[in-house]
Amino acid sequence: MFNTLSNLIAPNIAIDLGTANIIVTTKDKGVIINEPSVVAIQKNNKGQDKVIAVGLEAKRMLGKTPLNIRAVRPMKDGVIADFDTTETMINYFIQKAYKKNFFFKPKIIICIPHGVTPVERNAVKESAIAAGARKVYLIEEPLAAAIGAGIPVNSPNGHMVVDIGSGTTEIGLTSLGGLVLCKATRTAGDKFDAKIVKYVKQKYSLTIGNEAAEIVKFAIGTAIKLDKLLTVEVKGKDNFGFLKTIEINSEEVREAIEEPLKEISNSVRKLLEQMPPDLASDVIDNGVILTGGGALLRGIDKYLANIIKLPVNISEDPLMAVSNGTTEVLKNMELLNLLDD
Numbered sequence: 097m098f099n100t101l102s103n104l105i106a107p108n109i110a111i112d113l114g115t116a117n118i119i120v121t122t123k124d125k126g127v128i129i130n131e132p133s134v135v136a137i138q139k140n141n142k143g144q145d146k147v148i149a150v151g152l153e154a155k156r157m158l159g160k161t162p163l164n165i166r167a168v169r170p171m172k173d174g175v176i177a178d179f180d181t182t183e184t185m186i187n188y189f190i191q192k193a194y195k196k197n198f199f200f201k202p203k204i205i206i207c208i209p210h211g212v213t214p215v216e217r218n219a220v221k222e223s224a225i226a227a228g229a230r231k232v233y234l235i236e237e238p239l240a241a242a243i244g245a246g247i248p249v250n251s252p253n254g255h256m257v258v259d260i261g262s263g264t265t266e267i268g269l270t271s272l273g274g275l276v277l278c279k280a281t282r283t284a285g286d287k288f289d290a291k292i293v294k295y296v297k298q299k300y301s302l303t304i305g306n307e308a309a310e311i312v313k314f315a316i317g318t319a320i321k322l323d324k325l326l327t328v329e330v331k332g333k334d335n336f337g338f339l340k341t342i343e344i345n346s347e348e349v350r351e352a353i354e355e356p357l358k359e360i361s362n363s364v365r366k367l368l369e370q371m372p373p374d375l376a377s378d379v380i381d382n383g384v385i386l387t388g389g390g391a392l393l394r395g396i397d398k399y400l401a402n403i404i405k406l407p408v409n410i411s412e413d414p415l416m417a418v419s420n421g422t423t424e425v426l427k428n429m430e431l432l433n434l435l436d437d
Contacts, residue, residue: 108203109193110422111186112240113220115171115209115263115286116389118151118185119419120193123426127419129189131155135181136167147181150188172263176216183223190227201230207240207422210266210280235425237261237418238268238278241387243431244421245411249273250430254375255382258364258400259418260390262286265360267367271375273431279367283359285390288313295352296330300342304332313393316346319357320395346394357396361403368404383407387417 112119113133120129131151138148148165149157157167170181186206194202204224208217217234224232241259242249249255249270259266262285269277292309296302308330316326326346334340364384371379383406386397391414401408411417425431 107194108205108426109190110205110207110419110426111189111224112207112419112422113171113186113209114418115169115261117262118189119416120189121419121423121426122193123423126423127416129193131189133171133185134167134169135185136165137181138165140164147184147188150185176212176219179216179219183219183226186220186223187227190224190229194228201228203231203233204229205233205235205422205425207235207237207418209264210236210238210268210275210278233425235422236266236268236275236278237264238266239270239275240418240421240425241266242268242270242385242421243424244413244417244419245385245387247385253382254371254378256367256379256384258360258384258386258388260284260360260386260388260393260396261418262389265363265388265390267364269367269371269375269379271378276372276375277367277370279363281359281363283356283363284388285310285313287356287359288317288353288390288393291352291356292349295348296332296342296344299348300344301335302330302332302340302342303334304330308332312344312349313353316344317349317353318346318394319350319353319399321350322346322394357399360390361400364400365404368406380406383409386410387414389415391415 107122110121118131118133121127132155134154135147136149136154136157137145139145154167170178170185176182206220221232238257238259242257247255250273252272254269254271256269264280264282265284267279268275289306289309292312293304296304312328315328327343329341330344331341391410397408397410
């Protein structure tokens with residue numbers, strides 16, 4: 097009887113609502129869904145839109161769809177670009193997570209970018225409620241990243257986290273369980289990819305896609321000069337439409353992404369300038385923690401440390417820091433009490 101009742105109780109879930117991926121976790125099972133934040137929409141004969149795929153299946157359609165189908169990212173540059181499609185996407189992943197096979201509705205914690213408007217916050221909440229949530233809590237990305245990186249956010253000491261995601265870089269100063277200061281810039285991983293696309297086009301007259309640029313970034317991307325050049329082959333179309341393969345090296349990629357790297361470091365420096373003196377002394381002692389996929393770029397910790405003249409460290413699992421932090425809140429009621437509900 098106890099087992100039957102347990103099966104009827106919906107597990108509380110945490111959702112990292114990212115520009116590139118949505119990650120859904122539970123307290124006991126960890127990650128249960130990790131799929132792209134992409135929705136495929138088909139226009140019928142009457143001109144009406146119909147969602148035909150979400151997540152991984154929809155991403156496979158990017159750049160390959162017929163004229164009446166478009167694959168879109170409803171989250172753009174860290175904000176909700178399309179309310180209706182975002183609601184559909186949230187609903188889909190919540191349904192997939194617990195399939196409404198439960199007697200009790202779950203509590204849901206959703207991680208959102210810093211700076212979303214009150215209208216956007218309500219839209220996210222209403223989407224989750226419509227999908228079957230009993231109660232919805234929202235946590236801002238920099239705070240989740242700090243928790244996921246192991247920062248003691250309830251401490252009176254100041255800690256700085258820089259989360260370099262796909263759409264935004266979120267910079268937060270935590271103390272006493274909240275964000276004392278926070279700054280978000282729309283310069284992040286997607287901008288790196290766009291700059292690589294532009295560089296290859298200008299230097300080699302070769303057109304490549306953003307996904308190809310992302311592969312280059314992870315394969316040989318670097319923020320600093322390396323002792324040994326890394327190379328990778330890139331395939332695309334030349335100015336005459338012919339398929340062509342070139343070789344690009346890590347120094348070229350460093351040159352391509354120099355501008356967005358400077359923009360991120362300038363944003364960090366500006367937040368440091370705004371910091372209260374007492375918390376500034378804490379950050380001098382504690383240094384800066386990097387999280388997000390952008391933290392995986394070779395040498396980015398050394399690059400940033402050289403500019404801000406402070407210790408910079410990469411968290412243990414930067415790619416999953418935000419998701420891990422959101423999940424940690426599920427386990428810790430003390431942290432849950434800090435959130436917007």
